[in-house]
Amino acid sequence: MAQSDSPAEVFKRGDSFEMLAACQNALHSIKQPDGPLAHQRWSTGEVWVNYKDQLIAHHNQPSVRAEAEALFRQGQTFVDMLNWKIFLQANKKFDEYERLLNAVVRQNEQDQRSKQNKNKKAPQAPRITIKYVAINRLNISQSELVKKLQRYVVAPQLLRTYGFPVESIKFRGKVTIYKKLPCLSYEASTNTDDNEDPIELERQFVPDEDNMKKQCVRCERTFKVTQSGFYVTLENCTFHWGKLFTLRNTVQYTCCAGSEESVGCTTNSVHVWNGVVSGINGPYNNFVRTTSGPQSAEAKVYVLDCEMSYTASGLAATKVTVIDFDGQLVYEHFVRPIADVGDYNTRFSGVRARDVYRRNKNVKTLRQVQRDLLKIIDANTILIGHGLENDLRVLRILHKTVVDTSIVFPHYNGFPHRHSLKYLAKTYLNRYIQLRGRNHDSLEDTRICLELMLWKVGIDMKYLEKVPRPFYARHTNSDDNEDPIRLERQFVPNKNVMEKQCVRCESTFSVTSAGVYVTREKCTFHWGKLLKVPTSYNNYKMQYACCEGSKESVGCTTNSVHVWTGAVPGINGPYADFIHTRQQSDEPKVYALDCEMSFTGRGMAVTKVTVIGFDGQLVYEHFVRPIAEIVDYNTRFSGVSERDVCKFYNKDVKTLGEVQRDLLQIIDANTILIGHGLENDLRVLRLVHKTVVDTSIVFPHTNGFPFRNSLKHLTKTYLNRDIQLDGQSHDSLEDTRACLALMLFKVTTDMQRS
Incomplete structure (x- = not known):
């Protein structure tokens, strides 16, 4: 790029508006003779990131301005894309740049049309390569990043559950997709229609090719389309494109501020659907499979994102973007769908009709895109994305080595609820994307996914010496989070x-x-x-x-001695001293249970048991005298002292056998037991019970299982109550009531949302 080029000409050649704003700021703020130098440094494609306070200091404090300009001359900039935009908006100057942008876009379109009319091939100016610095913050190579990301690769046996395309177990050589779990992942299946095992569902699945009825994802009306992708029902669809949100106790849409019962503010010529229905979808025979590369080849990392539009066959890919591990663009093309497009969904996808026209030199068919991607991606390539099962479905690609940010950063309600990429970017990276009035940018989305995983890897490298592998992670060997059933079969x-x-x-x-x-x-x-x-x-x-x-x-x-919990990593047991709850009554009951524990030579032992009813009333509470000798009463946390479990001082203390008999009279096999870390309470009570609700699972940790939030944190976050204060020991009655209150809050919230 020549130094004489104006920012408008730079933008016309394909550079982003964010880079244009940065260039303009550099040219206007740094006077001659430093302006050409700054322009030259920017023209090489280098981008540096700095903080908001430096930007404010530059504009508001003249004494700091010279220092900021000196930093820029050294190769740093005080301009950040988002902060620059906020500054322009605050100073009411953003409209000026918006007008400039629109004028440049219009002029660019006119130039392209005039060149097409003259049948002259316009020479393509090379795009400026932006030096993406996120990977440099970790200072690791691609091979090291592959090793770090292995812990987050979704296990093959869970791909089906998360809705990824998988090989059919019933229809040989074909692909099926299990989609949309109607209840939470930890909830027990009570019937064949409610969150049934996807493998069992597929075995019973009978495809119905004559079923043409679909439900519109916008207005929820039923319409008909053929299997080949033609509309049978042609009628207008009236809907709200925004989401419902609550403002001052009033529920309204973000698009038009209309109430929940208001008529839609947007109209489309036909109804649309996403291409899959609840349950088993398929079988499909038009999927391509990634193949294994050479054995000597190293595994690679790519980030994938697709923009999609609605067709009669459901969502279809209309734009594909792939970047590599350092954020550089590897592949980007528009895709022309096979079926007729019912809605380009431009408001969110950014794709317009002219983008997928045949005369667009950059548009390709889905088959061509598949061939291109298979040259880049092999079976060992780690693909990163957000909601990656949707991208692979519309691309008709079968790939098993995936890292999905919507799974790595789970929703507090658990799967199938998922956080949006916009929310994750704001929460973990403090960056705003997909702002109102702007279309989704697949390049921006891929880079955000990459930065989220780099942030995650960086946190693990910095704070955690040995982090347990998340439950969804791929199993790579028998020693690291292996399938527990297989481990037990091999256990000696x-x-x-x-x-x-x-x-x-x-x-x-x-x-x-x-x-x-x-x-x-x-x-x-x-x-x-x-x-x-x-x-x-x-x-x-x-x-x-x-x-x-x-x-x-x-x-x-x-x-005086070392202590342990009584359980070691891997398989523990076999134990012969456990008792089982029995079937007594058909009417299920609800109790909350908590135990206080002390350390013995055999590990943790129960020293106090508390049970309350569904109304919070105390049902059972007793101190327990352990069989083994207590080496630490852990009074600071348990609140149990030597006098509490000594029969000489406390006549009401009971043995573990007596407590077990008492609990079996209260709790039967149908009783719902509520607790926090309930597996520990049942282990020290030597009790086998299967109907449990654990608040540490219902309110999952942001890092996913096996990480868990403490009861103190959950109570403060959701109930705005303080428990287990400093200087106070744990109170099992208080803890059980906190668990019960959390579940009542959860049930109430779910009822209001439904």
Whole structure:
């Protein structure tokens, strides 16, 4: 690009408006002789990112302006795309640049039409290559990134559940898609129509090729289309394109501020649907499969996103964008659908009718795009995307190595609920995308997906030395999150193993299966959690909550022996001392249960049991005397002291066997037990019960299972209540009532939404 080129001419050659704004700001703010130098640096395609406060300082404080200009001359810029736009809007100057943009676009379209009329091929100016710096923040290579991303690859056995195209188990050589679970993933299936096992559903599936009835995804009316993609029902569709939201206790649409019962504000010539229905879809025979590359070839990482339009056959890809691991554009083309387009969905896709016309040199057929993608992507390539099952479905590609940001960053309601990419970008990257009045940009979306995964990998590298693999992750070996059923089949119990790891100081010690200590040595530890404490702007230090000691400091608390929880990673058991709840009555009941625990030589043991009814009233509460010797009462958290479980001081204390008999009279197999981390309570009670509701699963962690939110965090977040305050021990009655209140909140919220 010549230095004499104006920003308008730069934009006409295909550069983005964000780059145009940055160039204009650099040219106007830095005077001669520095202006040409800044223009030259920008023309090389380099982009630097800085913070909002530097932008404000540049415009509001003349004393800082010279320093900011000096930084720019050194290769940095104080202009950020979003902050620049906010600044223009705040100063009422954005309209001026908007008019310039529209004028440039119109002039560009006129130039293209005049060149087409003259039948002259216009020389294509090379696009400026933007140096994408997100990957450089981690300072890792593509091969290292592949290893880091393996933990987030969706396991093959879960691809079907998440709606990805998979090989049919009934129709050989064909593909089926299981779509739209009507209830939450952790909810038990009660009948064949409500969240049934997708494999069992497919075995019973009988395709109905004569069924032409579809439901419009906009107005929910029923219409008919043929299997070949022709409309039988031709009628106008009136709908609201915006979402419902609540403003000052009033529910209204974002598009026109109309009420929930108002008539739609937008009309389309036909009804539309997304191409899949609830349940099993298919079988399809028009899918292509990614193949394995050479054994010596390294696995690669690509990010994929499609813009889609509505046809009579459902959603169809009209634009495909692929970028590589460093954010560089690898492939981008418009796609001409096979079926007639009923709505280009330009408001969201940004695709117009002229983009997919035959005379557009950049448009291709779906078959051509498939051939191009198979040259780039092989079976080992890690594909990153958001709602990637939809992209693969409209591309008619079968690929198994996928990382989906909507799964990596799960919704607090659990699957099938999913966060939008716009929400994730704002929450984790503090960036605004898909702003109102702007179309979706597939290049922008792919880069946001990449940055989200780079952020995720960076967090894991920085804070977590050994993070347990999420439940959806691909199983790569038998030692790392293997299928538990397969592990148990291969499990051989070893009763002679006495080595355990202390849960406080991580030292190794020995204890017999009867709970007798072989290794007796003092344990020095921090009982508080590591916290991030700010020290200055954008800086912080790690210190313990108990003594404000650093991460490397010596523990502030001492115990006479090391302790463990009673369970180790992998298969534990087999146990012969568990009892099972029995079927007693047909009428199910609801109870909330919580246990306080202390440390023994055999691990954690129950020392207090509390059960409340559905109305919050206390039903059962007793202290429990463990069989093994208690080595730490854990009073700081359990609230249990030696006097509570000593029969000499407390006449009401019971043994574990007595407590089990009492609970079996209250709880039967149909009883719904509510709790937080309920698997730990049932393990120490030696009780087998299958009908459970766990608040740590109902309100999942943003990192997904096995990460879990604490009960204290959930109560503060959803109920705005403080429990387990500093200086106070846990109260099992308070905890059970908090669990019950959380589930009542959840049920009430679901009822209001439905």
